Amino acid sequence: PSTPEVKKQRKAQKKSLARKLTQEQIQPGTPEPVEGREHVYVQTELYLEEISDRVIEVDGECQTDEFLDRPPTPLFIPAKTGKDVDTQIEEGELFDFDIEVKPILEVLIGKTVEQALLEVMEEEELAQLWSHQRAFAELRNAEFAELQRLEEQDRRIREEKERRRLEHLEKLRKQKETAEKVAARAFAQRYLADLIPSVFNNLHASGFFYDPIERDIETDFLPWLMSEVEETLQKKVLGRMMLDSLIRMVVEKRLEEFSRPPPSDQTGAPAEEPTATDAAPQESEADAADQPDAEQEETDQPVAEE
Amino acid sequence: MAQPRISAYLPPDIDPTKAPLAFGRRALPKLNEELQSPELLTQQRALMALCDLVHDPEKVYQAIALGFLDNLKTLLVHHDQIVRQKTTEVLSIMALHSIGRQGLIQSGVISALTGLLDDPVDICRKNTHQIIDMMAKLPEGAGGVLRANLIPPLVLKLKTELDEIQELILDTLSNCLRVEVSEALAAGAVTVLKEKLSHSSTVIRSKAAWVLLEISSHAEGKIAVCKEGVIPLLVSLLEDTQPEVQVNTTGALMFAAVTPQGRSSAMGAEAIPPLLKLVAEETSKARLNAIKTLTLLAELPEGRQTLLDHRDTFQRCLDDPSEAVQRAAQIAITVIEWKP
Numbered sequence: 001p002s003t004p005e006v007k008k009q010r011k012a013q014k015k016s017l018a019r020k021l022t023q024e025q026i027q028p029g030t031p032e033p034v035e036g037r038e039h040v041y042v043q044t045e046l047y048l049e050e051i052s053d054r055v056i057e058v059d060g061e062c063q064t065d066e067f068l069d070r071p072p073t074p075l076f077i078p079a080k081t082g083k084d085v086d087t088q089i090e091e092g093e094l095f096d097f098d099i100e101v102k103p104i105l106e107v108l109i110g111k112t113v114e115q116a117l118l119e120v121m122e123e124e125e126l127a128q129l130w131s132h133q134r135a136f137a138e139l140r141n142a143e144f145a146e147l148q149r150l151e152e153q154d155r156r157i158r159e160e161k162e163r164r165r166l167e168h169l170e171k172l173r174k175q176k177e178t179a180e181k182v183a184a185r186a187f188a189q190r191y192l193a194d195l196i197p198s199v200f201n202n203l204h205a206s207g208f209f210y211d212p213i214e215r216d217i218e219t220d221f222l223p224w225l226m227s228e229v230e231e232t233l234q235k236k237v238l239g240r241m242m243l244d245s246l247i248r249m250v251v252e253k254r255l256e257e258f259s260r261p262p263p264s265d266q267t268g269a270p271a272e273e274p275t276a277t278d279a280a281p282q283e284s285e286a287d288a289a290d291q292p293d294a295e296q297e298e299t300d301q302p303v304a305e306e
Numbered sequence: 307m308a309q310p311r312i313s314a315y316l317p318p319d320i321d322p323t324k325a326p327l328a329f330g331r332r333a334l335p336k337l338n339e340e341l342q343s344p345e346l347l348t349q350q351r352a353l354m355a356l357c358d359l360v361h362d363p364e365k366v367y368q369a370i371a372l373g374f375l376d377n378l379k380t381l382l383v384h385h386d387q388i389v390r391q392k393t394t395e396v397l398s399i400m401a402l403h404s405i406g407r408q409g410l411i412q413s414g415v416i417s418a419l420t421g422l423l424d425d426p427v428d429i430c431r432k433n434t435h436q437i438i439d440m441m442a443k444l445p446e447g448a449g450g451v452l453r454a455n456l457i458p459p460l461v462l463k464l465k466t467e468l469d470e471i472q473e474l475i476l477d478t479l480s481n482c483l484r485v486e487v488s489e490a491l492a493a494g495a496v497t498v499l500k501e502k503l504s505h506s507s508t509v510i511r512s513k514a515a516w517v518l519l520e521i522s523s524h525a526e527g528k529i530a531v532c533k534e535g536v537i538p539l540l541v542s543l544l545e546d547t548q549p550e551v552q553v554n555t556t557g558a559l560m561f562a563a564v565t566p567q568g569r570s571s572a573m574g575a576e577a578i579p580p581l582l583k584l585v586a587e588e589t590s591k592a593r594l595n596a597i598k599t600l601t602l603l604a605e606l607p608e609g610r611q612t613l614l615d616h617r618d619t620f621q622r623c624l625d626d627p628s629e630a631v632q633r634a635a636q637i638a639i640t641v642i643e644w645k646p
Contacts, residue, residue: 138594139630141557144523145598146637148564153605156566 324358325351333359334368341377346386353381353392360399369400370409379418387427394422394433401440410437411446417454423463431467435474442481451482458493465498469507476502476513483520487527496521496534503539508548515543515554522561522568531558532567537575544580549591552584556595563602572603578612586619588626597623597634604641613642 033039043049203209320326325348328336337359340352356374359365369375381393397415400406410416415437422434438456441447451457460475467475483490495517502514518536521527531537540562543555559577562568577599584596597620603609620642623635 138553138557141519141523141560142594142598142630142634145557145560145564145602146634148523148561149598149602149605152564152566 321354323351324355327355327359331368334365334372334374338372338374338377341374341381346389349381349384350386350388350392353389353396356396357392357399360396363403363405366400366403366406366409370405375409375413375415379413379415382418382422387430390422390425390430391427391433394430394437398433398436398440401437407441407444407447410441411444411450414450416441416447416450416456420454420456420459423456423459428468428471432471432474435471435478439474439478439481442478445485448482448485451478452486452489455489457482457489461490461493461495461498464495464502469510472502473509473513476510476517480513480517480520483517483527484523487521487524490521491526491530496530496536500534500536500539503536503543508551511543511546512548512550512554515540515551515558519554519558519561522558528562528565528568531562532565532571535571537562537568537571537577541572541575541577541580544577544584552590552592553595556581556584556592556599560595560599560602563599569603569606569609572599573606573609578603578609582616582619585623593623593626594628594631594634597631597638601634601638601641604638610642610644617642 030039200209325337325340327333337352337356340348341356343349343352356369360369378393378397381389384390384393397410401410419434419437422430425431425434438451438460442451457479460479464472464475464479479490479495483495499514499518499521502510503518505511505514518531518540522531537559540555540559543551544559546552546555559572559581563572581596581600581603584590584592585600587593590596600609600613604613617639620635620639623638624632626632626635
């Protein structure tokens with residue numbers, strides 16, 4: 001139930017309730033009995049009536065007699081009028097089945113056979129087409145193979161020709177190269193024929209060829225010799241210088257001594273001293289003499305070596 | 307209440323699995339709407355009815371004009387297997403008609419078929435392969451198959467599928483590889499085909515040899531065939547008793563022997579005696595291919611020497627009724643007698 005209907009019902013209920021309440025309120029009732037008294041309902045009619053809820057009832061009945069059912073109405077068959085006539089179709093009178101069925105059968109069988117023949121013909125045609133196609137395919141393949149064979153042959157021949165041509169070119173090239181090589185070789189030989197003497201001359205002139213011993217002597221021996229000579233000379237000079245210094249010393253000392261008055265006791269000492277000094281100078285003289293001799297010997301030796 | 311059905315018993319010749327067809331031109335549009343209905347039973351019944359209608363080329367034309375192919379494409383990935391099976395059947399019958407093929411190429415059904423290659427139901431896969439096979443017979447169809455990158459999955463399937471489906475795959479591959487061969491070589495087709503050459507079924511052997519023929523008609527195919535050493539196998543197959551196998555094998559050898567390596571490996575595998583036998587047979591279908599192969603082998607010096615003794619075989623071939631055989635025999639004799 002939809003909400004407006006429910007609302008209507010509720011409203012109706014409320015209205016009825018409200019009506020009932022108002023009616024109850026509006027209905028005037030008898031006032032309440034006084035104290036000690038009681039209200040009683042009394043009939044004020046002429047004749048008293050027994051009031052009760054139950055109504056007095058009396059039962060009565062009636063019954064029909066037993067009768068039979070009404071029989072059904074008989075069928076109304078109107079009286080017969082006119083003459084009776086009947087007819088019957090015997091076998092073979094309407095039509096002859098065998099004759100009539102022939103065209104129908106012919107059509108049926110004819111159509112079926114025609115359909116079958118068509119299908120067979122189609123199949124045959126299809127088979128023919130296939131075989132035709134196969135034959136064509138074979139021919140095509142054979143021709144194709146022939147084409148490929150000829151192509152292959154042609155390719156081989158071309159390749160062969162190309163190879164031979166290249167070989168020939170190679171051969172020509174090699175020949176040319178060899179001829180050039182030979183010519184170059186001859187020319188070079190001639191050109192270089194007098195190369196060697198001139199080269200040697202130049203080298204010789206610029207000092208590249210030397211006698212090794214000579215060079216050796218020049219480079220090693222002579223400097224050494226010179227240095228040795230220098231050394232020897234230096235020694236000589238040193239010796240002379242030493243000698244000079246010795247002589248000077250001696251001379252200075254003698255001078256000193258000779259400038260002093262010679263004491264008697266000092267003769268022994270100076271005699272010793274001069275002997276010592278004589279020994280010393282003698283030694284130094286001897287040394288100096290040895291040295292020059294040695295120097296002489298040394299100078300002799302190198303001179304001899306020279 | 308009044309109903310269109312008069313009695314509770316259906317008429318005796320109605321198939322309850324098919325949807326009732328509306329009259330005349332209204333039949334196909336009504337089926338189109340039924341195909342899009344959300345109820346499974348309606349879709350199935352519509353598909354069954356469509357299967358029967360599609361045998362008629364006019365109905366195919368009308369169906370494609372009405373845009374059936376888009377609905378069928380969405381139904382290809384349906385979860386119910388009967389729907390998928392019937393859809394693929396409808397598409398395969400459509401692919402038998404030229405209009406159907408054109409329509410299938412234009413609406414790009416081939417790429418939608420890639421998902422169905424792994425279908426668990428056998429019939430769905432067989433129908434899918436039938437569709438792809440029919441499409442590949444057209445040049446545009448073969449191009450479409452190549453563009454949809456179907457070749458690597460097909461080569462993989464070749465290893466694992468049932469025999470009938472393998473035949474279909476081999477047919478498809480032979481038609482597609484005539485155009486382009488690099489993808490198949492990358493997927494290792496030559497190895498798989500080598501195995502198939504020794505299969506027990508004649509049809510599979512002959513078809514595998516045919517595919518090898520198509521592969522070796524391309525230059526990179528020839529290199530791959532020589533490298534994998536298929537030539538000795540092919541030579542041993544020359545002795546097979548079935549004529550189709552012989553024809554295809556000689557064809558494959560013919561193409562493979564064009565390169566020098568192929569020629570030398572064929573000589574090494576002693577291909578000349580069986581080939582001569584094939585040439586000598588008057589009614590052999592493989593005659594043309596065998597003569598061509600011998601011509602190729604005669605370009606090698608050893609081959610020429612051997613074949614100089616068998617010149618009369620080729621002379622007899624000059625009387626063959628087929629003109630191509632005569633020409634080939636003439637060329638063969640010229641090559642054999644050539645002196646450097």
